[in-house]
Each structure stands twice: as C-alpha cells, then as structure tokens.
Amino acid sequence: MGVQLSKKECIFFICLILFNKLILSFPSLLISVTGTGTTINLIYIGIIALVFISIINKGFKNFPNSDILDISKILGGKTLKTIIGIIYMLLFFTILITFLNDFTNLLKSIYYQNSPTIFILLFFIIGILISNLIGFNSIIKMINLLFPIILISIFISFIGTIDNFTLDKLTPIFGYNYKTTFLDGLVNIFTFSFIGFYYFLQPLLKKPEDFKKINYISFFISFGLLFITICSILTLLPVASTGITINPLYILSRDVSFSVFLQRLDALFILFWILALLCYLSSLVFFINIIFSKVFNVLDIKMPSYLICMLLLACSLYPFNIGLIEFLENIVLKYAIISIVFILGPIILILGNIKFRTKSRKELNKNVF
Amino acid sequence: MYFKKLKIYFLYILFAIILLFLLTGCYDATSVENLYYAVAIGIDSIDNSDNINLSVQIAQNSSSSGDTNQSTEQKIYKVECVSIDSGINILNNYLSKEIDLLNCSAIIFSEDIAKKGIISFVNTLQNNVEIRPNCNIIISSKTSYELLEKISNSGENFSARAFEYIISSAKFTGYTLDADFNQFFTNMNSANESALAIYATVDENSVQNTGIAIFRNDYMVGHTDTEGVISHLILENKLKSSTINIPSPFKEDETIDLSISFLKNTEIDVNIVNNNPYIECDIYLTANIITSDEASDYSSMENIAKLENNLNRYIENIVSEYLYLTSKQYSCDTISFGEKLSKKYKTLDEFKKVNWDTIYKDSFFNVNAHCKVLSSSLITKQ
Numbered sequence: 027m028g029v030q031l032s033k034k035e036c037i038f039f040i041c042l043i044l045f046n047k048l049i050l051s052f053p054s055l056l057i058s059v060t061g062t063g064t065t066i067n068l069i070y071i072g073i074i075a076l077v078f079i080s081i082i083n084k085g086f087k088n089f090p091n092s093d094i095l096d097i098s099k100i101l102g103g104k105t106l107k108t109i110i111g112i113i114y115m116l117l118f119f120t121i122l123i124t125f126l127n128d129f130t131n132l133l134k135s136i137y138y139q140n141s142p143t144i145f146i147l148l149f150f151i152i153g154i155l156i157s158n159l160i161g162f163n164s165i166i167k168m169i170n171l172l173f174p175i176i177l178i179s180i181f182i183s184f185i186g187t188i189d190n191f192t193l194d195k196l197t198p199i200f201g202y203n204y205k206t207t208f209l210d211g212l213v214n215i216f217t218f219s220f221i222g223f224y225y226f227l228q229p230l231l232k233k234p235e236d237f238k239k240i241n242y243i244s245f246f247i248s249f250g251l252l253f254i255t256i257c258s259i260l261t262l263l264p265v266a267s268t269g270i271t272i273n274p275l276y277i278l279s280r281d282v283s284f285s286v287f288l289q290r291l292d293a294l295f296i297l298f299w300i301l302a303l304l305c306y307l308s309s310l311v312f313f314i315n316i317i318f319s320k321v322f323n324v325l326d327i328k329m330p331s332y333l334i335c336m337l338l339l340a341c342s343l344y345p346f347n348i349g350l351i352e353f354l355e356n357i358v359l360k361y362a363i364i365s366i367v368f369i370l371g372p373i374i375l376i377l378g379n380i381k382f383r384t385k386s387r388k389e390l391n392k393n394v395f
Numbered sequence: 396m397y398f399k400k401l402k403i404y405f406l407y408i409l410f411a412i413i414l415l416f417l418l419t420g421c422y423d424a425t426s427v428e429n430l431y432y433a434v435a436i437g438i439d440s441i442d443n444s445d446n447i448n449l450s451v452q453i454a455q456n457s458s459s460s461g462d463t464n465q466s467t468e469q470k471i472y473k474v475e476c477v478s479i480d481s482g483i484n485i486l487n488n489y490l491s492k493e494i495d496l497l498n499c500s501a502i503i504f505s506e507d508i509a510k511k512g513i514i515s516f517v518n519t520l521q522n523n524v525e526i527r528p529n530c531n532i533i534i535s536s537k538t539s540y541e542l543l544e545k546i547s548n549s550g551e552n553f554s555a556r557a558f559e560y561i562i563s564s565a566k567f568t569g570y571t572l573d574a575d576f577n578q579f580f581t582n583m584n585s586a587n588e589s590a591l592a593i594y595a596t597v598d599e600n601s602v603q604n605t606g607i608a609i610f611r612n613d614y615m616v617g618h619t620d621t622e623g624v625i626s627h628l629i630l631e632n633k634l635k636s637s638t639i640n641i642p643s644p645f646k647e648d649e650t651i652d653l654s655i656s657f658l659k660n661t662e663i664d665v666n667i668v669n670n671n672p673y674i675e676c677d678i679y680l681t682a683n684i685i686t687s688d689e690a691s692d693y694s695s696m697e698n699i700a701k702l703e704n705n706l707n708r709y710i711e712n713i714v715s716e717y718l719y720l721t722s723k724q725y726s727c728d729t730i731s732f733g734e735k736l737s738k739k740y741k742t743l744d745e746f747k748k749v750n751w752d753t754i755y756k757d758s759f760f761n762v763n764a765h766c767k768v769l770s771s772s773l774i775t776k777q
Contacts, residue, residue: 061743136524190578194734203744264585280528281577290527 029162030232033240038173039166039309040244041251043220045176046306048255049299050128052217053274055356056256060211063201064256067211072249075218078368079245082224083238085375088382091234094225094371095320097378110374111321115314117222117366122310123338124354126150127346129303132273136296147342150304151335157308158315158331162230165308172301179295180251183275184258186282186291191261215368216360220248222367226313311335431455431492434469435501435546437539438479438516440508446475447508449482450540451494452547471543479519496525502532502576503539506608506615509592514583514613521580528577532592534608534615542595545602569628569637570621571604583613587734587751589727591627594618609727616725619717626717629678629710630730632660638685641709644701652685653706658767665736667749672758674732676714680766682706702768710764718760726756 031039060067089097094114099107130146138146157165201207228237259274262281279292311334318330437450455468472490476482483494502520504513520526535542574592582590590610596603606619607627619627628634636656643649658679666673684702721729733751740746 063742192731192734194731194738197734197738198740198742198746200742203742207742263581264588277528277577283529289529 029166029230031166031227031230032232033236033243035166035170036227036231036236036240037244037247038169040220040223040240041247042169042173042176042302042306043223043309044217044248044251045180046125046303047217047219048180048252048275049273049302050125050132051273051352051355053256053259055360056214056217057260057274059214060207061201062196062198062260063207063211064214064260065196065253066199067201067207067214068249068253068256070208071212071215071218074212074215075221075245075249078218078221078372079224079241081372082221082375083241085372085379086228086237088379089228091229093227093229094374095317098374101374101378101381108321110370111317113366113370114222114225115317115321117362118310118314118317119334119337120354120359120362121219122307122314123341124351124359125303126307126338127342128351128355129299130342131346131348131351132276133296133300136276144343147339150307151339151342153304154308154311154338155331155335157304158311158335159328161328162309162312165305165312168301169305169309172298172305175298176302177251179279179298180255182291183279183282183295184254187258187262187278190281191258193261195261195264196257213360213364216363217252218245218248219359219363219367220244222363222371223313225367225371226316311338429492430495431490432498433494433496434498435503435543436479436496436499437503437505437535437543438508438513439505439538439540440511441475446477447479447482448538448540449474449476449479449486450503450543451483451486452543453494454498469547471540471547473540479516496523497527499526499530502526502530503535503542503595504532504592505535505538507538509534509608509610509615512613513615517580517583517613520576526576528575530576532574532576532579534592534594534618535597535602536595537597542597542602545597545600567636569625569634572607572624572627572633574607583610587728587737588731589721589729591729607729609721609725609729611725611727616727617720619720622713623717623720626714627729629680629714630661630663630676630718632657639709641705644705645698651702653682653768654685655680655682655706655766657681658765663730663732663735665732665739667736667754668759670754672732672736672751672754673761674718674758675761676718676763678710678714678762678764678766680706680710680764682766682768684768699768703766706766706768707764710766711762714762714764715760718758718762722756722758722760726752728755732758 056067057064085097086092089100095107095111098110126147130143130150133146134141134143157168201211224241227240228234231237231240255275255278258278262278263274276292276296279295280290282291283289311331314334315327315330318324318334319327324330431453433451434454435452437448437452439448439450441448450471450473452469452471455470472486474482474485476485483496487493504516533542571593572591579590579592582588590613592608592610592615593604594606594608596605605621606623608615608618610616625634625637625639628637634655634657636654638652638654640650640652643651658681661679662675662677664675666675718730721727728751733755736749736751737743737746740749
C-alpha cells in the first residue's frame with residue numbers, strides 16, 4: 027500500500043475525524059438526547075468507549091499487522107471477510123454521503139446561496155478523487171498542517187466567547203432525569219465512531235507496536251475536544267435553542283469577537299473547516315479503497331477511487347433535504363455505528379481471539395505429543 | 396533530452412494559462428459599488444393590517460474624503476410589505492443596488508409590534524447569515540421610522556458605527572444594556588430566561604436609551620427606567636461604572652452625585668420557602684464622590700459613614716423596586732434566578748416540580764447593599 031503512518035500523523039488523523047463531527051450537527055444530536063446532562067453523559071460514555079478501546083487493543087495483540095478483515099478471514103474464511111468488508115464499506119460510504127451533503131447544504135446556505143449545489147459537490151468530489159490518486163500520504167500531510175490550526179480555531183472560539191458563558195446553564199447536572207442521562211444517553215456513544223477506524227489502522231502504521239498508545243492518546247485528545255465544545259455550547263446556548271439551530275459550533279464561532287477590531291471570525295473558520303472536511307472525506311474514500319482492494323483482490327488500491335467518486339456524485343445528485351440528512355444522521359448512522367463499530371467489531375475480535383487460542387493450543391498439543 | 400525540455404516548456408505554458416485566469420478577477424463578484432449597506436432596519440406594525448412597514452437606513456459613500464473614511468450620508472427607505480425578506484426584495488427591485496445586511500448594527504421594533512409578538516421576525520433574521528450576532532435590538536417608544544429619522548437628524552457624523560457608539564455608552568453611563576441579537580434570540584427560546592432589549596424613548600427632538608424592554612416569550616410586557624437598567628447591570632455583574640444621584644445626608648432636599656463601580660460581584664442565593672421563592676442579593680459597590688459643595692466634609696469618618704448608609708438605602712431601594720416590578724407586574728425572570736435555583740436540583744424533572752414560571756411572581760427579595768465610599772477625587776473639604 028505504501029502507506030506508513032507515524033504516531034503523530036495517526037493521532038492527528040483520528041482527532042480530525044472527531045472534529046468533522048463537531049462542525050456538523052452532531053453536538054445538537056448529543057444535547058437533544060441528554061440536555062444539560064450531556065457533560066455527565068459524555069464522561070459516562072467516555073468510560074464505556076475506553077473499555078471498547080481496551081478490548082480492541084487486546085483483540086489485536088495476537089494479530090500484529092492485521093486489520094479486522096484479516097481476523098474475519100481467520101474466523102470465518104473468505105465469506106465472512108467479504109461480508110464484513112461490504113458492511114464497513116457501506117458504513118463508510120453512508121458517512122461519506124451524509125457528511126458531504128450536510129456540509130454542502132451548510133456551505134450553500136452560508137456563502138453560496140445562488141450557486142448550483144452541483145458546483146459545491148464537484149469541488150469536494152474532484153478534490154477527493156485527486157487526493158486519493160496522489161495517495162494517502164498527501165492527505166496525511168495536509169492533516170498534519172491543518173490540525174494545529176483547527177485546534178487554535180476551537181481555542182479561539184472558546185476564548186472569544188468566554189465572557190458570555192453562564193455556568194448555571196450546565197445545571198441540573200444530571201439533565202432531564204437519570205434514565206435519559208445513563209440509559210437513553212448510551213446511544214450518544216456513536217459520537218466515538220472514530221473507533222471504527224482503529225480496526226483498519228494497524229497495517230498502516232510505521233511501528234505497529236505503537237497501536238495501543240495511538241488509540242489511547244487519540245481518544246483522550248478527541249474526548250477533550252468534544253468535552254470543551256459541548257461545554258461551550260451548553261454554557262452559551264440554552265438547551266432549547268441548540269435544538270433549533272442547524273449547527274451550534276457555527277453559531278458559537280459567529281459569536282467570537284475581540285472588541286470591534288476582530289469580528290465575524292467564522293468566515294476564516296469555515297475555510298479551515300472546508301479543508302478539514304475534504305481531508306476527512308478523502309480519508310474515508312481511502313479506507314473504502316483498502317477494503318475494496320482486500321475483499322475483491324484488486325492490486326491497485328487507487329483504482330476504486332474513480333468508481334467511488336462516480337457513485338458519490340450519482341447519489342449526491344438526489345436532492346438531500348434537511349429531513350433526509352437528519353434521518354440519515356439521527357437514525358441510520360447512529361444505530362449503524364453502534365451496531366457495526368461497538369457490537370460487530372468487538373464480537374469478531376473476541377471470537378477471532380478464541381479461535382486463535384484454540385488453534386494455538388491444538389498446535390501446542392500436536393508438538394507435545 | 397529534447398522531449399524533456401519540451402515537457403518543461405509545456406508545463407510553463409500551462410502554468411501561465413492558469414495564472415491568466417487569476418488576472419481576470421471575479422467578473423461576477425459583488426463589491427461596494429453594487430451594494431447598499433443597511434446600517435439599521437426598523438419594523439413597524441400597520442393599523443388594521445397584517446402587513447408591516449419595513450424601514451431600511453442605508454449609509455452611502457461620502458463624496459468627500461474629509462478627515463474620516465466613515466460614511467456621512469444616509470437615507471431611509473420605507474416600504475409596506477408582508478415580511479422582512481419580501482420588503483427587502485421590493486426595495487431591491489426599485490433601488491439601483493442590492494441591500495446588504497452585513498453591516499446592520501441595529502434592528503428596531505416599534506413598541507406596538509413588540510407587544511404583539513416578534514418571534515417570527517427574530518427567527519427569520521436569525522436565519523439570515525448576513526445579520527451579525529452582535530447587532531443590537533432596540534424597542535422604540537414610537538415608530539421605528541421616527542427613531543431612525545431622529546438619529547439621522549441628530550447632527551452627529553452618521554456612520555455604520557452610529558449605533559455602536561450609542562450602545563458603547565453603557566460602559567460609562569450604565570443606562571444601556573448590551574442587548575445583542577444572538578443573546579436576544581437564545582433568551583427568547585429559553586424556558587428560564589426573559590429576552591431583554593434596549594428601550595429607546597423618541598421625543599420631539601431626540602432619541603434616548605431610557606431603559607430595558609422586557610419580554611415574556613416573544614411578547615413585550617413592559618419596560619423599566621434607567622434606574623432599572625443600573626439595577627439589572629448590578630445584579631448581572633455587568634456594571635462598568637455609572638453616575639447616580641442620592642439624597643444628601645448633610646442637607647435636606649439636596650443630592651450628591653456618586654460614581655459607582657463593583658467592589659466585588661453580587662452574590663445571589665435562591666431558595667424555596669413555603670413554596671415561594673426567597674431571593675437574597677448581596678451587592679458590593681465602591682463609590683467616588685463627584686459633588687463638592689460648601690457643606691461637605693469628606694475627611695470625616697462620620698460623614699462618610701452617613702453617606703455610605705444613604706448609598707446603601709438608595710441601592711437597596713432601586714434594586715428591590717426593579718425586582719418587584721419585573722416579578723410581580725411582568726412575571727419575568729430577567730436575572731435568570733431560575734437557573735441559579737436549578738443548581739440545587741439534580742435533574743430537570745425534579746426542578747420542573749417547583750413550577751418556577753408560576754411561582755416566580757410570588758417571590759420575596761431581600762436586597763442588602765454593602766457599599767464603600769472610597770474617594771472624593773481632588774477636593775475633600777470646602
């Protein structure tokens with residue numbers, strides 16, 4: 027594949043995935059479930075996500091340099107590998123098409139009200155195609171350059187609006203009630219969908235032994251970013267109004283001003299967000315390419331890019347209205363991520379490990395006798 | 396070798412062609428010449444009609460460069476329309492340039508229309524990306540068109556910053572609160588807060604910010620005077636400084652001017668006693684004496700104590716008056732006491748049982764002022 031990611035590059039990449047969720051309507055989705063209890067809920071689901079990460083780390087321990095497709099092959103042969111591959115391809119493609127259309131709609135309503143949507147879509151799709159033809163290394167280098175700027179932009183959003191923060195808005199701390207915060211709020215774990223990429227990360231690493239460290243560090247940084255953003259939104263906007271605004275982070279960034287000298291910084295932030303989303307969508311296509319090549323034995327992993335981009339354009343031509351995007355994000359993606367990333371993935375890892383141990387024991391017994 | 400050179404030349408030509416496109420500029424870009432920058436928009440109701448009067452105040456480029464690069468000419472266009480956007484469309488239809496709201500500093504509603512409910516206008520404007528979040532909401536005692544006219548005729552150099560200057564006076568007068576559009580929108584949609592706007596009184600010759608317009612949901616229910624604004628800023632810990640006029644402890648029927656600012660933040664404690672809210676406010680201010688007359692001797696500790704006592708009573712009176720006005724008369728929690736009480740409950744379901752919206756009007760307030768008179772500026776004794 028020719029891709030060898032360093033520890034830093036990998037961490038930046040994972041954090042960028044989460045950032046892309048923040049710039050879309052995901053904070054609203056979280057807050058709509060748990061209200062003011064989102065801060066407690068985040069800590070709660072964060073601990074659960076940590077358990078999943080430790081399962082993934084332990085699951086991959088016996089399979090160095092392998093991804094979930096290799097483990098599926100060991101577990102259930104080529105059939106299971108193909109099924110798992112197709113499921114993940116469909117998941118990544120759904121994320122791809124939902125994010126692309128959601129952000130295109132946002133961009134169109136903010137800046138390009140009179141431009142045809144197809145122009146904005148083509149800007150992204152051509153960008154995705156070119157970056158994938160050049161290679162994943164180019165995307166990673168762009169992420170390396172972009173991520174510190176994005177961190178600064180979130181930090182500026184936080185500092186610039188700090189005067190308007192009201193800590194009282196975070197109360198009652200347990201939200202609507204204990205049931206919504208701890209039981210219904212469990213679905214908020216879908217925010218950590220970047221864990222899905224951990225299943226494919228190991229073969230891409232320069233040093234596969236760093237896998238465990240990368241997972242933990244990237245999780246803690248992403249969690250920090252998510253926590254700060256959610257707290258900022260909650261302390262600035264009442265729970266009721268976060269539900270009626272399309273993008274709370276955009277509303278937050280619109281509010282950033284340093285006296286009368288520096289206002290409307292959102293215009294600058296949007297530019298970085300476009301680049302961040304382009305990197306993320308390109309990465310998604312790259313991962314679909316990897317799965318496609320592995321499942322269907324394609325030698326050149328860049329080739330499926332043409333197919334995926336054409337498919338993406340064809341699907342995007344369907345008019346995605348707000349209702350459809352919300353349905354995809356709030357219902358389809360939410361439950362698809364929970365069932366594929368947090369249920370299917372760990373089951374395959376656990377079963378793969380059981381099979382590996384049974385096989386190892388049999389081989390050991392053979393050698394003894 | 397020959398082909399390699401040819402390839403390089405070809406790349407140079409390709410690069411030059413790409414650069415040529417950059418030189419063409421943006422042929423369809425909109426610039427200052429194509430736009431009219433609205434400085435303020437005003438919305439008025441029309442008697443016996445569902446239509447509104449939309450007034451747009453536009454700053455035009457000054458012909459002379461002068462000593463400032465700010466615009467000094469302005470025009471007000473007024474149109475009868477069904478909604479804000481349709482009004483702007485009508486104006487765009489007969490004006491030579493497109494109206495742009497990016498520099499809009501104030502949105503003015505007449506008191507009449509504010510009392511009928513303005514949520515549809517506020518939500519529509521929030522949906523417009525051109526409107527700045529720090530654009531101010533002003534409620535005019537007469538029509539918004541009259542307010543815009545009075546501001547235009549004030550004799551001041553008119554510019555896009557005219558309204559910003561009016562609002563920025565809050566820092567040294569304490570007579571105006573910073574009622575930005577974003578805050579207004581979020582408070583209007585909040586269950587625990589009341590939306591507040593600047594209340595401007597329009598008289599024959601001038602316009603003055605004279606208080607706070609108070610909203611319950613999206614309906615304006617009343618307004619306060621300037622003392623109400625000072626009280627509100629004290630309770631919200633947003634007062635920078637203000638000059639107040641208190642009864643003199645030394646001479647009957649005379650007053651003393653004091654400049655007040657915060658010593659430390661106001662402490663608020665909200666409790667439920669016998670199903671009624673009991674709210675304690677402890678206010679800590681410092682004051683500097685401005686008035687100096689022949690009877691005053693500010694070097695005496697006794698006199699300073701008398702002055703502090705009068706100041707405490709004055710502050711307690713104006714703050715209590717403001718709180719009882721907003722709670723008893725308007726039933727509006729303008730200080731978000733509800734949010735402060737919600738801290739004492741673990742879940743929203745538990746807090747809902749308190750029925751804050753219903754019981755707030757039965758609140759009891761205990762306001763205690765702890766003011767310190769520190770200095771009398773240059774003169775201590777006559």
